[in-house]
Amino acid sequence: MPPMIDPSLFDQIKSKIEEDTTVRKELEQIVDELHQHVSFTQGLLSRIHSTPRSKYPTLLPQVESSIKSQVATVSKLSAFASQYPYYKYNQKWTRPLQDSLSTVLLYTWLSSPTHPLLTPSSLSTFYSVPLNLPPNHDAFHITTEEYLLALVSIIDDLSRLAMNSVTLGDTSLAVEISTFIKDLHAGFQVLNLKNDILRKRVDSIKYAVKKVEDVVYDLSLRGLIPPAAAGTGEAGEAAGEKKEE
Numbered sequence: 360m361p362p363m364i365d366p367s368l369f370d371q372i373k374s375k376i377e378e379d380t381t382v383r384k385e386l387e388q389i390v391d392e393l394h395q396h397v398s399f400t401q402g403l404l405s406r407i408h409s410t411p412r413s414k415y416p417t418l419l420p421q422v423e424s425s426i427k428s429q430v431a432t433v434s435k436l437s438a439f440a441s442q443y444p445y446y447k448y449n450q451k452w453t454r455p456l457q458d459s460l461s462t463v464l465l466y467t468w469l470s471s472p473t474h475p476l477l478t479p480s481s482l483s484t485f486y487s488v489p490l491n492l493p494p495n496h497d498a499f500h501i502t503t504e505e506y507l508l509a510l511v512s513i514i515d516d517l518s519r520l521a522m523n524s525v526t527l528g529d530t531s532l533a534v535e536i537s538t539f540i541k542d543l544h545a546g547f548q549v550l551n552l553k554n555d556i557l558r559k560r561v562d563s564i565k566y567a568v569k570k571v572e573d574v575v576y577d578l579s580l581r582g583l584i585p586p587a588a589a590g591t592g593e594a595g596e597a598a599g600e601k602k603e604e
Contacts, residue, residue: 393432400425400462408523437499460509479506518567537571
C-alpha cells in the first residue's frame with residue numbers, strides 16, 4: 360500500500376523554511392549596516408545644533424561622505440531584496456530607509472542658502488532605486504509614505520534648530536526655518552492620508568510649527584528680526600497670529 364502522504368512534502372517545506380531563514384539573516388546584516396551608517400550620519404548632523412552656519416563648510420562634507428556610504432548600502436539592499444517578494448520583507452528596512460531619506464533631505468536643505476527640498480523622484484534618482492512600484496512588482500523601491508515620514512522627521516530637527524540657532528546668534532535662520540516648515544505644514548494639509556501611522560505623525564507637525572512661531576514672535580517683540588527677514592512678512596505674520604490667539 361502506497362503512503363498516504365508524499366514523503367517529499369515535508370522535505371520541500373523544510374527547504375523553504377531554510378531558504379526564508381537564510382534570506383532574513385542576509386537582509387538583517389545589510390539593514391544593520393545601513394542602520395550603522397545612518398546613525399553615524401545622524402550623529403554628524405546633530406552637530407548643527409551647536410555649530411554656527413559659518414562653520415557648516417567644515418561639517419557638511421563629512422555628512423556628504425557618510426551619506427555616500429548609506430547610498431552604497433541601499434544599492435546593495437536593493438540588489439538583494441529585489442530577488443524576493445517585496446511585501447514579505449519590506450518591514451525589515453522601511454524604518455532605517457526613512458531615516459536615511461531624512462538625513463539626505465536635511466543635508467540638502469542645509470547645504471544651500473536657498474534651502475531646496477528634494478522631491479520623491481529626486482531622491483529616487485539620488486539613490487538609483489525605483490519609486491512607487493505597483494504591488495505586482497516584487498522589487499525594492501522607495502514609497503511615498505517613506506518620503507513623507509522622512510519629511511516629518513526633518514521638521515522635528517529643524518524646529519529644534521530654530522531655537523538653537525537663536526542661541527548661536529543666527530536669528531535669520533530661525534525665520535527661514537519658520538517659513539519653510541509652515542509651507543510644508545500647509546502642503547501636508549491638502550493630503551488625504553490613509554496610513555494611520557503617517558496621519559498621526561503628520562498631526563504632530565502643528566506642534567513643531569507652533570514652537571517655531573513662538574520663537575519668531577519673541578524675536579519680533581525684541582526687535583531682533585534681521586531687516587531682510589522682516590521684509591518677507593514673517594515677523595508681522597507671526598505677530599498677527601499671536602493677536603488672533
